[in-house]
Amino acid sequence: MAEAFKLLINPDTVAHTARHLRRAWRGFDAERFSAIALEGQDGLEFKARAHRLADALQATLPADFDRACGVLEAALAPPLALDADGEPVGLQGLPPQGVGGWALWGAGEWVARAGLDEPERALLCLRELTQRFTAEFAIRPFIARRPELVFPLLSRWTGDASAHVRRLVSEGSRPRLPWGLRLQALVADPAPTLPLLRALQNDASAYVRRSVANHLNDIAKDHPERVADWVREHRVGADAAREALLRHASRGLIKAGHAPTLAAWGLRHGFDGEATLRIAPATVAVGGQVRLQATLRSRARTAQSLVVDYAVHHVKANGSASPKVFKGWKIELAPDESRELDKAHSLREVTTRRLYPGRHRVELLVNGVAVAAAAFDLRP
Known part of the structure; x- marks a missing residue:
């Protein structure tokens, strides 16, 4: 299983990425990019392969960050389509029209490295990347370093036309996102994200709503009473979709026998x-x-x-x-x-x-x- 996962970034992925970057910018050194990205790849696990791809981008894209983002954006495939439930389709494989899928994990890593001093431009680039894969990991260093800049932008993105972008608002700001940088300030106090979750919990896309549920489940690990209160408040007048979201959000607390959460669901603590x-x-x-x-x-x-x-x-x-x-x-x-x-x-x-x-x-x-x-x- 682990072997198959790391192979999501492979020589074909690298060649495909190089080809479309060269299409976007004739001056792109595809040979050097490929050599760096593939160096020692056989012995690397998935995350290390993604970081090696970021190394290659850092070495071969233009030194000017704005121009480099423009090259990367011009090389991208069209945004991932969504099915009737708002779930993304076509994530697997190499999109013929441009760069997409798992290669963009490495591209997001490059943005997070190279763009910390130009966060406004970096966040615009991540908005494009997330529509082809996800930018949930890459956005986290910006939240940690520049929350005063990022949170107003995330608030605007709750109304974005793209479900991919709306999901990024919730998923990227999760306090304890698996594999992602832990956002210690939000672990201590999740208050900055609560207005975002309130705006997204009735989203038309199940893709977005599931992220909201997982975000609330993250909060429950450190602030169970807040999530119990959230469930109690938002069950009032809830339709089936929101009811399902709230149940998924409180799953950890229900399993743990958290009395206020059980009470919010009308469940008696214990069993007679x-x-x-x-x-x-x-x-x-x-x-x-x-x-x-x-x-x-x-x-x-x-x-x-x-x-x-x-x-x-x-x-x-x-x-x-x-x-x-x-x-x-x-x-x-x-x-x-x-x-x-x-x-x-x-x-x-x-x-x-x-x-x-x-x-x-x-x-x-x-x-x-x-x-x-x-x-x-x-x-x-």
Whole structure:
């Protein structure tokens, strides 16, 4: 999986980028650009490949930053199209009309390096890049260094005609964006981004709304009460799209059993009843799967709204365990009702998680509280 990811920037990507930069500027040294971008590429992971591509741009674009941005912008492919739900299409592959896709991660890195002293021009360039890929990583150094300049611009961009640009407003300013520079000022106080999220949470594009939800989930890690208050306030009169956004935004708090958030959703903290959890098979190899079978029996005199998740305590390389919560079910349990729940859990490795052999404990969580547990043994 990691091998395939790093190959998103490859010799074809570099050659394609060089060709279109040469089309945009006849004086572009395509050979030197390619030599720098490809030096040692086989031994580099994805992020290092993107940084090497930025090195190549820095060495071969005009020294004048405004002129260099003009060359890059002239070489770009048309903006990515959006489907009926406002989701981008055509991100994979090399667009024949110009530079686009994964090569622009490196282009964004170049803008962030070369444009810090010319932020107005750099931000205009990032507005163009984000419509062909994303500029969520490249904009973060500007937010950290020049917030007084960037936030008024982001406020204007909440009304931009492009969903790509509107998404950048939310995604680029997330306090804890994975892979991105952590914005410590916003981790401490997210107030500057809240008006932006308020303006975007009813956006017509699901692409934008999902970013708003993820941004709120970031805030919840440091300021759970603020997100609980946000959910309580904005559920009033919410349509289905905003309701889905708010639920996605509060998913971490619901899994954690955060009482104010549960109350905002009309969920009672805890579970009035009995629960059991069974796992089969008892021993499984990496790459296989186990079945989780849970039984909930109500003792309550009224119906209970329940969010049922489960936490797998993954064994780490040093033998300790670290829990990861997975989504399960959302149910209404009638008085005295008994409900059987069944789910397959995959044990295939993914890019972000390596699996180690050992005994894995699984907890059944109802409204964020562990009510039952079982275990399975994972072998190589």
